[in-house]
Amino acid sequence: MSATRRQILARTGALGASIAFAGNLSEIFAGTATAQSMGASGYGPLVPDPDGLLDLPEGFRYRVLSREGDPLPSGEGRVPSNCDGMAAFPGPPGRRGGTHLVRNHENRTHSRSAVPHVPGLTYDPGGEGGCTALELDRDNRVRSERVAIAGTSTNCAGGHTPWNTWLTCEETELRAGDENYTKDHGFIFEVDPYDPQRTGAVPLTAMGRFQHEAIAVDPGTGTVYETEDAFEKPFGLFYRFLPVKPMGGRGSLRAGGRLQALRVPGVPDLSTVQQPGIVFDHVTWVDVPDPLARRTPIRFQDFGPLGITHAQKLEGCYWGGSCVYFVSSFAHRDDGSAADHYGQVWKYDPRRHRLTQVVAFGPDTDLQLPGESPDNICLAPSGGLMVCEDGEGAQHVFGLTRHGEVYAMARGRQNIGTPDKPEWGEFAGVTFSPDFRTMYVNCYTPGTTFAVTGPWNH
Structure with missing residues (x-):
């Protein structure tokens, strides 16, 4: 659980700051x-x-x-703990009304209630995280509740796809041999909300192994944008994944693709940019040398003499209009960031290759705005x-x-x-x-x- 902007300001003596924020907040709804x-x-x-x-x-x-702790109607065990990211999907064809939910469980080890291991849906016998799926009728009565994927770790956020599946993200870099794990972790997995056995427990390895937070899919091109919430310096990167089979539907991301990281020329750390409305017209994308991070975490890898652009606490990621938006919830010099801030919202326009800072929160922040910033x-x-x-x-x-x-x-x-x-x-x-x-x-x-x-x- 992270500190809120209100707590940070109280510690720094800025709690009495004037009520203001910089930038066009309405832009995040575009x-x-x-x-x-x-x-x-x-x-x-x-x-x-x-x-x-x-x-x-x-x-x-x-x-x-x-x-949590109640019996799953499927008979597979008990409802897991640490309920986190979630998405809602329309009921399947043939059923009148209703909604399907896919829910993450951010369990690592020694959780209060682990995700039960189910044949065909378990990635690592040592993992306690995963997802559950609920089917609801149009009156929100539970028709079914079952395991959707198991044996993963620290399933935090993710995102839905245009073809109505859920991409669940592991926010960890633990490897086989760490704790109780028998396999490497830090991957994205696709989950079919209607029939999880159709997607199974297959890591989308080409999409990178790192501390994933959230994703957003460009519905026009199929490009997947990914945020990394790394907990120590050097902090996370903002990625895009170019699938071999863009918009190919369920299972198509297994075919692979290219993983790239965002480089803003002359800006090694986004925390140093606190000018809402500032536009970077010449951002580039650099191929990740080793997406599987076999020896070195991606954010430590060599991206050439120009380096790469980092940011602390990269969390929310969503598609709006023709652009992708992503959030840095805060940055602290005491943690190793290049500058302090209390929240940034960024917009990337893929058609113009343009990055814009939409909103920046700082000491003169409206303390009534929720959390660190929308994530x-x-x-x-x-x-x-x-x-x-x-x-x-x-x-x-x-x-x-x-x-x-x-x-x-x-x-x-x-x-x-x-x-x-x-x-x-x-x-x-x-x-x-x-x-x-x-x-x-x-x-x-x-x-x-x-x-x-x-x-x-x-």
Whole structure:
């Protein structure tokens, strides 16, 4: 769990800074929706939940779909812990309505509830991470819940593909022989939400072995963009993967392709750029020497005399309009970064080969904006975003309008601390059903998946 921007500012004595942010926040919504944004009041104040699980605005209600430790309806074991990234998919042909969910479990070792190992879906017998898949009817009743992939490690985020599969990302670089592992980790795996056996547990090795965070697919070309959330210097890179079979559908990424890393000439570290609106017109992509990182992690590899461009805490990645957006949640000199910042949003335009800094948060930051910056996000029915806050204290799902107005959408009430020192598990994996009538979101600890319905602004 990372420190929030509010905590960082408090430590640096900047908590009383003026309320401002630099850049065009509305840019991060470009091309994602045509709906009108809501006002600052959102859906109204949160109403305390008498059952002590989830506070929501008046008129909204929730259904608990799944809780860690409960028996899986498939009979494969128990619901795993550490519920993280998630995506929603339309029901399969032949069934009326309904939604399929694929949910990550960020288990490493010694987890409270590991992903059960299932024949044909287990990559490494020593791995405890993976994904589960839920099939819901149109009233959000659970039709089935089962293992979708197992034997992986630290499945954090990922992203959906245009052909309706989920790419789950391992946020680790552990190798065979480390801890209990019998195979190398740090890969992306494709998961079919309708029939996981069709995708199995096959690492997409050409897409690189590193501390993956999230992906986004260009729906026109099939290029896959990838973020790396490395925990120490040199920090992560921003990648693109050029598939041999672009837009080839389920299983096509196994055919391989070229993995490249972004180079911004003269900028070895993106943290040093804090000028929203600045444009780099001559960015290039450099082939990764050894995508499998057989001897050296990719970010340490030799990219030639011009080097490569790094950034701390690269997390969210999503496609909007004709561009890909990615987020650096924060950067700290004390960690080895070249400069401090409290969040950056970047936009890459592949048609123009142009990189633009959209938003930068700093000491003069609006402390009401959620988290470090939008990273675990999804498009909301109002045309804005829903953002999961990750930090200490009360945990919220915030709504963020196109005009930068923030409202609380949900607050977790499951106390994982003590009555004297309460703690609440962070939210993760927020996503909407294809018809935008239901918001699905996970509580990381205790692992709980909610379906939230109500008077959404369509």
